[in-house]
Amino acid sequence: MTTSVLEAAVVESSRERLQDVLIIDADVHVHESPTEMAAYAEMPWRLALETAGTLPERYLDLPGFSPGAAELGPKFPGGQGPARMVKTASQMREELHKLSINVAVLFPDHLLKLAVITQKEYAAAVARAYNAWLIDRWLTRAPGLLGCLIAAPQDPENAAQEIAKYAKEPGVVGVYLPTAGVDPLWGDRKYDSIYQAAQDADLPVMLHAVQLVHPVFPFQVQGFDTELARHALAHTFSMMANLVSMVTTGVMVRFPHLRICFTEAGISWVPFIINRLDKEYLERRREVPFLVNRPSHYIRKFYFGTQPVEEPESPMDLVTLTKLYGGEDTTVFASDWPHHDFDHPIKVYQLPFSPEVRRKILAENAMRLFKIDAQGYRTNT
Amino acid sequence: MAQQREAIAVAPLADFPDGSHKVVKINGREVGIFNVGGTFHALPNLCPHQLGPLCLGRVSGTLDRRPETGWQLQWIHDGEIVTCPWHGMEYHISTGQCLAYPEVRLRTYEVWVEDGMVMLRK
Numbered sequence: 001m002t003t004s005v006l007e008a009a010v011v012e013s014s015r016e017r018l019q020d021v022l023i024i025d026a027d028v029h030v031h032e033s034p035t036e037m038a039a040y041a042e043m044p045w046r047l048a049l050e051t052a053g054t055l056p057e058r059y060l061d062l063p064g065f066s067p068g069a070a071e072l073g074p075k076f077p078g079g080q081g082p083a084r085m086v087k088t089a090s091q092m093r094e095e096l097h098k099l100s101i102n103v104a105v106l107f108p109d110h111l112l113k114l115a116v117i118t119q120k121e122y123a124a125a126v127a128r129a130y131n132a133w134l135i136d137r138w139l140t141r142a143p144g145l146l147g148c149l150i151a152a153p154q155d156p157e158n159a160a161q162e163i164a165k166y167a168k169e170p171g172v173v174g175v176y177l178p179t180a181g182v183d184p185l186w187g188d189r190k191y192d193s194i195y196q197a198a199q200d201a202d203l204p205v206m207l208h209a210v211q212l213v214h215p216v217f218p219f220q221v222q223g224f225d226t227e228l229a230r231h232a233l234a235h236t237f238s239m240m241a242n243l244v245s246m247v248t249t250g251v252m253v254r255f256p257h258l259r260i261c262f263t264e265a266g267i268s269w270v271p272f273i274i275n276r277l278d279k280e281y282l283e284r285r286r287e288v289p290f291l292v293n294r295p296s297h298y299i300r301k302f303y304f305g306t307q308p309v310e311e312p313e314s315p316m317d318l319v320t321l322t323k324l325y326g327g328e329d330t331t332v333f334a335s336d337w338p339h340h341d342f343d344h345p346i347k348v349y350q351l352p353f354s355p356e357v358r359r360k361i362l363a364e365n366a367m368r369l370f371k372i373d374a375q376g377y378r379t380n381t
Numbered sequence: 382m383a384q385q386r387e388a389i390a391v392a393p394l395a396d397f398p399d400g401s402h403k404v405v406k407i408n409g410r411e412v413g414i415f416n417v418g419g420t421f422h423a424l425p426n427l428c429p430h431q432l433g434p435l436c437l438g439r440v441s442g443t444l445d446r447r448p449e450t451g452w453q454l455q456w457i458h459d460g461e462i463v464t465c466p467w468h469g470m471e472y473h474i475s476t477g478q479c480l481a482y483p484e485v486r487l488r489t490y491e492v493w494v495e496d497g498m499v500m501l502r503k
Contacts, residue, residue: 076441076442076444076456077439077441077442078439078440078441078442078443078462078464079439079441079464079469080438080439080464080465080466080467080468080469081438081439081464081466311430340468340469341468342467343431344431344432344433344467346431346432347431
């Protein structure tokens with residue numbers, strides 16, 4: 001029996017006619033091996049990547065490349081199985097086809113942890129190598145695959161140069177801001193050159209975290225006994241912390257045309273943070289005098305990825321949660337394929353949204369966020 | 382008289398050593414066949430969570446910790462649990478009971494060994 005892990009999805013999606021629905025996926029992951037990227041790095045960083053390529057590569061955990069401790073917990077038999085990885089553009093196209101996803105925006109695996117690399121020059125060199133590798137090896141080889149440049153927070157000027165360099169690249173539709181372990185948070189003015197470059201290039205910035213145990217707020221999650229607790233909080237806390245940071249330093253006031261998207265934290269935290277910030281604003285407006293309206297006024301213009309979509313007993317709760325932040329026009333479907341907590345589009349398709357809102361969330365909002373047409377061609381170059 | 386559902390020969394018994402499991406396609410439907418300690422069980426290869434291919438998952442035991450055991454960590458149901466490879470939902474193979482959601486219990490198929498063949502009734 002050679003049934004692949006995705007074959008059941010094909011059966012089901014034909015039953016649900018998912019293949020007749022346009023689905024644009026704001027978050028899927030490629031597996032970047034340091035060995036492959038080395039060819040795109042300058043000396044002497046090429047040697048560092050070649051050396052990293054000789055070390056045992058564990059999922060999101062490779063010394064000197066994606067520092068982590070993912071494998072340190074106790075292991076028992078069974079469970080979900082080994083981490084899924086996508087290593088080529090053709091593999092990605094084939095798997096996305098089985099998931100009925102028409103157009104997808106690529107993010108990295110290991111480099112979800114880029115922000116915790118301590119050496120500024122190395123981080124910037126890795127980011128440059130990744131950008132060149134992604135464009136050459138993925139974006140030009142398979143229709144429907146689009147990508148985000150990675151912006152190394154350690155060297156904002158270099159990140160800004162990268163954005164300007166690739167501003168008109170047909171497959172580049174966004175700038176990924178590594179959010180796991182970033183210090184200071186993304187509202188800091190040291191990152192303004194990145195935002196200026198992204199706004200000038202008409203590319204959205206995409207915040208994306210990953211679970212990390214790291215002595216930087218809000219990743220000090222060592223106090224929790226379980227992976228359940230750490231994972232539940234790491235993504236959501238980092239999105240909340242960075243959203244609050246960006247709103248309270250006025251990123252969206254300094255860069256009024258910048259499109260900003262928060263990913264991989266679900267959506268149920270958004271109504272909470274809106275209401276919390278609006279309440280604080282009543283009393284402390286003078287600290288943020290550049291805000292001429294409630295924080296919610298600005299946050300309603302941000303975009304939010306669905307994954308990992310919450311699964312309340314009553315699916316209608318998600319429709320209500322979306323309304324609470326005006327999310328009908330700003331929520332974008334994201335699968336996070338091939339990661340352990342990916343969402344099949346059927347999960348979002350089946351939610352009791354109106355047909356109009358369902359179309360928006362599955363594709364139309366992403367077309368506006370990334371400025372692409374239904375085939376994935378940029379409309380702003 | 383109610384018509385007896387058809388018995389289908391799935392595969393030779395030799396294809397299912399003790400502790401093994403496989404997914405077979407029967408009239409277009411995917412069924413997971415499990416040999417748990419010499420007793421056969423069959424479940425649909427479809428996790429009701431997000432329609433993942435449940436029976437392609439690993440078979441193992443699972444962990445327990447509750448007041449009756451003094452909150453000590455226990456390894457239980459060894460060889461009796463299948464875990465969906467998509468999102469890790471666990472099911473008790475012989476009953477189809479989902480461990481995370483009490484209200485979810487998969488249908489089971491009647492499966493037995495006859496003349497050296499594993500037989501299944503849909």
